[in-house]
Amino acid sequence: MAAHLGNRLRDVRKRRGLTQLGLARESGVSVSLIRKLEQGERRDARLETVRRLAATLRVPTSSLVVEPADEGAGAAVLDAWAPVRQALADPAGVAAEPDEPPTAQGVAAALDAAMPLFSGDRFEELRAVLPALLRDTDVLARLDPQGHPLRVRLLQLTGWLLTQTRQFDAAESALGAALDGSADRLQGASTVSTMCWLLLRQGRLGEARELAIRWADETEPCLSRATPDELSAWGWLLLRLSAAAVRDNRSDEAEDALRLAHAAAVAMGREFAPDGDFLRAFGPVTVTLKRTENAMVMDRPDVVLRLAARIPKGGMRPTSNNRNRHLLDVANAYTATRQYGPAVETLTAIRAAAPQWLPNQRYARDILGRIVARRRTLTDTMRSLTDTVGLPV
Structure with a gap:
């Protein structure tokens, strides 16, 4: 993000008539971090943190971020x-x-x-x-x-x-x-869905959003006659659009995309993977998982836990990375509400199901880092998890 983040943050904050302390109080981001960013002592921040600052300042996240958020x-x-x-x-x-x-x-x-x-x-x-x-x-x-x-x-x-x-x-x-x-376009749409996810992981929100919009428009089917392949392709592009929009503080657009994805899921009728392709598995449960993810992005852990309680366990395959990504949101929601025991239990369950996947998730490292920072002593399970995700303690 280089100096751009600090300069833009300072300029927009002043235009909004906020002091650094005022921005910290309204956003929940520490005044120390805000000061370091504006003074150039810190040259980057997590995308989640930038989104909270941008939401408070009423600007798109992408107006503050210009380079990848994940190194x-x-x-x-x-x-x-x-x-x-x-x-x-x-x-x-x-x-x-x-x-x-x-x-x-x-x-x-x-x-x-x-x-x-x-x-x-x-x-x-x-x-x-x-x-x-x-x-x-x-x-x-x-x-x-x-x-x-x-x-x-x-x-x-x-x-x-x-x-x-x-x-x-x-x-x-x-x-x-x-x-x-x-x-054909449907095969291309499957690839574009992953491209959008790649752009999201890099913090390239505007590019992900524009790509998803263009391809969703071009692949939109007639719901009454759509095949499962068409519903899956269109539905996933809408989910990627929603993910980009909510991270860019475009909550109305994110909700509209989720609503359309839900319509596609209803037309699908159940969770279904065209040609047995786990990457294209789509249906009502998938849409609920992504709705839960959006709620966590918007700092609504109460909504995350409420939605998670309604998701049928049988609707999520044990090896699905969508399931495990959802459980990270659940662990984060528990952590945000100071329910550290359930948070650690959830992380432990993810490790048991996907031991090679979890170490690659910076999200897991961040969640565990907050748990460790708020605990005076660590249990053996917590220490083991820190080793798994590579968190120094």
């Missing part, structure tokens, strides 16, 4: 995933080609076998199998037209995975290639 993966993650990134950049260079060329049937079977690794957030196993799979799909796509959709599908999944692990440049490259190779 991306650390050196250890980059080193571990280097073979995968190399396979994306140069598929033929990762290993010697097999004696026999890959076949569409064989590659399709290998991709099907890898799907539980993606949906289960089994990162270590994915690091091992992806380089060869990327190579084989690249070779097949050049030899056989049947290989092209397999290559696009793998690029979509790889872009999603790299976004999960905050390798943003590589994710953008993979998703761009998948979009360029999409056979």
Whole structure:
């Protein structure tokens, strides 16, 4: 964010007639942090914090933020995933080609076998199998037209995975290639949904919002005749639009998008994953999960807990990253209401369900950091969780 955040914050605060102390009181952000930002002693802040300041100042978050809010993966993650990134950049260079060329049937079977690794957030196993799979799909796509959709599908999944692990440049490259190779608008919409999520994780709210609006407009179906594929594609674009809008202090627009997504979910009738694709699973529960997420963004932990209590446990698959992301909101809501025991229990449950996913979540680190800061002593479980998410204590 460089000096832009501090300068814009000071300028808008003065135009609103607020002192630093007044802004702190109204936003809930410490006056010390506000002072450091304006004086350039701190050059960045969490997107959540910037949103609270922007909401108090009645401006879009994007007017304060101009650069990514997430700095991306650390050196250890980059080193571990280097073979995968190399396979994306140069598929033929990762290993010697097999004696026999890959076949569409064989590659399709290998991709099907890898799907539980993606949906289960089994990162270590994915690091091992992806380089060869990327190579084989690249070779097949050049030899056989049947290989092209397999290559696009793998690029979509790889872009999603790299976004999960905050390798943003590589994710953008993979998703761009998948979009360029999409056979139709619906296949492209699936990729664009992940692109919007990538932009959100980088704090590029305006770009995410504009991309979601454009594609939602172009893919809007007739609800009475829409197929599950069409409902899922349109519904997810609306959810991405809502997520970008609520973070940019456009609450009315966020609610309108959620309302339309709910209409698509009602038309779908149930949770459904077109072609068994976990990334496109959509329905009433998915919309409620995202409504809960929006409530947490708007600092309404009471609404988060109320909505969470109504979500059927059977409606969320144990390996769904949407479910685990929702449970982070629940843990955050418990923390905000000083219910630290349930917050720790929720984080522990996430770790049990997704042990390789949780360490990659800065959100989890921030939640646990607030718990630790407010506790005089830590339990063994809390200490174990700090090790899991890499929180220094």
